[in-house]
Amino acid sequence: MIFEQKEIQLQPYQRGFHLITNLIVNDFSEIKTIKKGILKVFIKHTSASLTINENADSTVRQDFESHFNVMVPENQSYYIHTYEGSDDMPAHIKSSLLGSSIEVPITNGRLNLGTWQGVYLCEHRNYGGSRKLVLTAFGV
Amino acid sequence: MIFEQKEIQLQPYQRGFHLITNLIVNDFSEIKTIKKGILKVFIKHTSASLTINENADSTVRQDFESHFNVMVPENQSYYIHTYEGSDDMPAHIKSSLLGSSIEVPITNGRLNLGTWQGVYLCEHRNYGGSRKLVLTAFGV
């Protein structure tokens, strides 16, 4: 049984959806030693999130940003938690809609993603700063 | 430690929400050998997704389809990624809202689901075709 875990810190990203698949793979070469396993990626924040989606056309990521801003608008009259800025409460809600972790099967030392799948960092704050991820890979 | 992984290909499903619990269990008899463990199901696509919900009344699955079409409508003026059809960009967003993987505890050789829980394949495209799943079960 192989069980590897590491914490990494990302550069600050601007608000929006960003492909980080290569960054994770390059930072975690232990994946190559696993024949059958799972990679888990966990984000240690409540106003940024992780998801898996289309890895080719950047307009998909732009449309994600547009639609999430419609589905979870700023400045709703019913928000009470407003003292951290108008982007803050929507950022919390978006984070839970997308989730704080993703997982990918590992097969023969590689992430077993579909052809069009990539890992997104979803930065929901205007100035979210540097985000921390915990990477855990295990298997045989 | 038991660690089993296999890839399966589903028949094409029509757009909507479909119960696939039995299909997964029948296709993965190694679950029976695990006393305490986890089953992970991962879908290798970005316009179909997986979730766990009510397994009895098919109207729940119909209402899922209706509500997701309202929450993530087609033909929004702000969509840029439109060249793959009006159902494509909403399918990507719905997929990330529901997620590309589910997990279920395994207890004494069986999925430890609640009485009313089942696994849904969520097909968000009009003609999504055959979808691939990676099943991973591990435990002791």
Add this chain to the structure above:
Amino acid sequence: MIFEQKEIQLQPYQRGFHLITNLIVNDFSEIKTIKKGILKVFIKHTSASLTINENADSTVRQDFESHFNVMVPENQSYYIHTYEGSDDMPAHIKSSLLGSSIEVPITNGRLNLGTWQGVYLCEHRNYGGSRKLVLTAFGV
């Protein structure tokens, strides 16, 4: 390899979002024996869910309840599954939007959560009753 699993039953919570981090940790002391691992929490229901979000200000949890009620309203004309009450079908949809499980890395015998992260029980029914969770912790 350490692999521990247990089922717990929560007291009934009122409709809304509730912090249950301490309750989980206190109920599962085996976490302390794991140096590098994962905690999975699974809810055995389809009208309550789990998520990770802000652990400090209770107004965040109130705003979650307000916004989910707007994003997934009761009494929509297109709902067919209505015989269990007007809060039932929205509860199913909210549950899948948030998800039936969360995971947290375990590092040096402790949950490796970010400073502001906590585990929420999301009770979507008016009278949901007592909910069952399956806790699984594994690692080395």
